[in-house]
Amino acid sequence: MNxxxxxxxxxxxxxxxxxxxxxxxxxxxxxxRMPEVAAEDFQAIDAVLTELYASISGPVGQERDRERxxxxxxxxxxxxxxxxxxKEFEAFKTLTMTPDEYADRSIPLLEKSGFTESEIGRTLxxxxxxxxxxxxxxxxxxxxxxxxxxxxxxxxxxLVKADGEWxxxxxxxxxxxxxxxxxxxxxxxxxxxxxxxHQLIHFVDPESLLNEQQVTASISAKDFTQLAGxxxxxxxxxxxxxxxxGICPSCKKFFPLIGxxxxxxxxxxxxxxxxxxxxxxxx
Numbered sequence: 101m102n103x104x105x106x107x108x109x110x111x112x113x114x115x116x117x118x119x120x121x122x123x124x125x126x127x128x129x130x131x132x133r134m135p136e137v138a139a140e141d142f143q144a145i146d147a148v149l150t151e152l153y154a155s156i157s158g159p160v161g162q163e164r165d166r167e168r169x170x171x172x173x174x175x176x177x178x179x180x181x182x183x184x185x186x187k188e189f190e191a192f193k194t195l196t197m198t199p200d201e202y203a204d205r206s207i208p209l210l211e212k213s214g215f216t217e218s219e220i221g222r223t224l225x226x227x228x229x230x231x232x233x234x235x236x237x238x239x240x241x242x243x244x245x246x247x248x249x250x251x252x253x254x255x256x257x258x259l260v261k262a263d264g265e266w267x268x269x270x271x272x273x274x275x276x277x278x279x280x281x282x283x284x285x286x287x288x289x290x291x292x293x294x295x296x297x298h299q300l301i302h303f304v305d306p307e308s309l310l311n312e313q314q315v316t317a318s319i320s321a322k323d324f325t326q327l328a329g330x331x332x333x334x335x336x337x338x339x340x341x342x343x344x345x346g347i348c349p350s351c352k353k354f355f356p357l358i359g360x361x362x363x364x365x366x367x368x369x370x371x372x373x374x375x376x377x378x379x380x381x382x383x
Contacts, residue, residue: 130142130226141231141261145224145233148172148259148266148267148268149233151168152257153219155168156206156215156217157216157218158214158215159214159216160211160212162214163211164210166203174267177267177268177269178196179202179270180194180197180270180273181195181197181272181273182194182274189278213241214240217237218238220236220238220290221288230261232258233256234257235254236252236284236288236289237252237253238250238252251275252276252283253275254274254275254284254288255273256270258270348370348372348374350367
């Protein structure tokens with residue numbers, strides 16, 4: 101086992117054992133193909149996009165926070181919606197707004213309908229101080245007749261890094277049309293289970309903890325799962341440490357720990373019995 105893989109195994113196992121601390125446990129899979137982009141930039145862009153969706157979403161009657169909505173936008177930002185120019189959806193026009201104009205126009209509708217929007221896929225590109233996210237979304241709301249409605253579409257989002265902060269500069273969006281026309285292609289909708297295999301696990305290399313400059317090491321979730329499987333076969337003593345890090349010794353899948361790192365009785369993925377590990381056994 102190489103030093104990087106060994107550090108990954110030790111580092112992740114110690115996360116829930118009161119030892120070393122993870123830094124940005126999961127990064128977008130884009131980190132693999134854009135290695136020149138700093139982890140902090142991935143984290144900041146993800147945080148801005150997450151906040152963008154959260155700030156407009158809420159149940160019926162919940163007030164939207166205008167300041168919260170405005171905080172994600174850069175100076176001079178614009179929002180642009182593609183709108184049908186005919187009932188037949190054969191021609192379209194653009195509606196361009198500032199963030200304040202969007203809030204004036206949309207907040208009453210968002211609050212009345214309980215519009216909630218979530219991101220279901222993201223294609224991201226980053227170069228220097230600019231970034232583009234082709235962000236697939238899914239929205240739910242209640243119409244005037246009290247019926248639950250569902251919509252999907254694409255937000256084409258440009259971001260800029262100004263004064264050290266990532267902000268949204270433009271949003272241009274389109275959505276599915278009546279009759280099932282203009283569906284969002286599957287290639288833009290993230291398969292989250294498959295995507296997890298390409299994510300990177302970032303953590304502090306435990307061998308550098310006593311140094312003045314700590315070293316952050318990385319390993320892909322896919323490689324780590326394979327490594328964990330090998331370790332379970334080669335060294336049963338590692339079994340308990342993996343389980344305490346949230347990895348099932350049977351199916352090799354990650355599972356959520358409960359409370360203060362307490363291990364569940366059964367693996368939620370394969371139903372393997374994990375009760376012995378709560379009493380410091382080796383199963």
